[in-house]
Amino acid sequence: MAFEEIIGQERLVDNLKKIIRSSEISHAYLIDGLKGVGKKQFAISLSKAILCLNTSRESIGSDNCTSCKKFKDNNHPEFHLIEQDGSIKIEEIREIQKNIHIKPYEGNKKVYVILNGDKMTVQAQNALLKTLEEPPGHSTIIITTNNLKALLPTIISRCQLLKLRPQGVERVANYLVEKLGINQEEARVTATFSNGLIETAKNIYYSEEFKRRRFKVIDIAEKLLSTNTMNILNEIEFFNAEKDDIEEIIDLFIYWYRDILIYKETQEDSLIINYDQYIKIQNQNKIIEFAKLRKAIMILEEKKQQIRGNVNYLLAIESMLLNLQDLFNNN
Ligand SMILES: [Zn+2]
Numbered sequence: 001m002a003f004e005e006i007i008g009q010e011r012l013v014d015n016l017k018k019i020i021r022s023s024e025i026s027h028a029y030l031i032d033g034l035k036g037v038g039k040k041q042f043a044i045s046l047s048k049a050i051l052c053l054n055t056s057r058e059s060i061g062s063d064n065c066t067s068c069k070k071f072k073d074n075n076h077p078e079f080h081l082i083e084q085d086g087s088i089k090i091e092e093i094r095e096i097q098k099n100i101h102i103k104p105y106e107g108n109k110k111v112y113v114i115l116n117g118d119k120m121t122v123q124a125q126n127a128l129l130k131t132l133e134e135p136p137g138h139s140t141i142i143i144t145t146n147n148l149k150a151l152l153p154t155i156i157s158r159c160q161l162l163k164l165r166p167q168g169v170e171r172v173a174n175y176l177v178e179k180l181g182i183n184q185e186e187a188r189v190t191a192t193f194s195n196g197l198i199e200t201a202k203n204i205y206y207s208e209e210f211k212r213r214r215f216k217v218i219d220i221a222e223k224l225l226s227t228n229t230m231n232i233l234n235e236i237e238f239f240n241a242e243k244d245d246i247e248e249i250i251d252l253f254i255y256w257y258r259d260i261l262i263y264k265e266t267q268e269d270s271l272i273i274n275y276d277q278y279i280k281i282q283n284q285n286k287i288i289e290f291a292k293l294r295k296a297i298m299i300l301e302e303k304k305q306q307i308r309g310n311v312n313y314l315l316a317i318e319s320m321l322l323n324l325q326d327l328f329n330n331n
Pocket of ligand 1: 051052053054060061062063064065066067068069
């Protein structure tokens with residue numbers, strides 16, 4: 001992706017383009033932003049722009065220079081990406097240090113991207129610090145993080161900090177429609193659930209799991225309106241399987257009841273998150289009273305807190321479901 005195609009960070013991109021054009025590129029950048037805001041994409045596009053050989057031109061990093069072509073083919077010898085599932089150990093940093101002092105083969109720049117730099121062990125950070133203190137002139141190190149607190153203050157102070165801002169629901173929805181060809185309705189639902197974060201939105205859109213969970217939650221919400229207790233207790237199996245992501249599941253319930261509440265107050269379809277389910281929302285709005293919706297959200301928030309603590313998970317889930325069922329079926 002070319003640098004200027006990054007959405008939602010226009011000012012930052014403009015500033016960086018000026019800096020690249022004037023050859024005043026910093027030796028180290030620290031990209032900070034929420035999970036899902038697009039830090040990896042930003043770091044990669046910035047790397048491409050730094051390595052671009054046509055930096056005097058308006059469209060840095062999207063030119064057909066030999067550097068950009070190689071970059072696009074994942075074949076640029078001076079671009080190094082460190083991406084680890086677990087912690088980033090000192091050995092990885094030593095590899096960078098061995099390589100960084102060798103002059104670039106191509107062009108005059110070398111770029112190293114360390115994704116999720118907060119996963120560096122303290123030893124790894126201390127090792128990196130030495131390189132940040134005396135960086136070779138041709139190198140730029142780009143670190144991404146969503147957890148600045150996990151980085152040594154000395155690392156942070158040696159880097160230029162770039163803060164990425166959430167794109168917002170509307171921009172994300174437009175992007176999904178224009179670039180991915182998603183229909184308006186699904187784009188809106190996806191963008192809202194992403195909290196206006198572009199990469200989260202893409203993940204949600206491509207995630208069968210998210211769709212499955214969401215429809216399961218809507219299905220259970222429907223069952224909670226009947227007095228059939230067995231029907232509800234049978235759903236415990238689903239919650240057991242989703243234990244690791246229970247907060248996300250409970251949030252889906254909260255969104256559901258919040259939607260009914262909003263619809264009750266405004267009679268506006270356009271304000272609800274589960275936009276594609278507005279007929280069900282309208283129906284449940286007729287059945288559930290205002291006070292009960294608020295109480296339901298309270299129960300869910302409470303259970304979320306409890307589960308975070310050290311309670312018996314399945315007992316907490318069982319009481320959550322039975323409390324909700326009881327609430328909706330009794331006066
Ligand atoms: Zn180029």
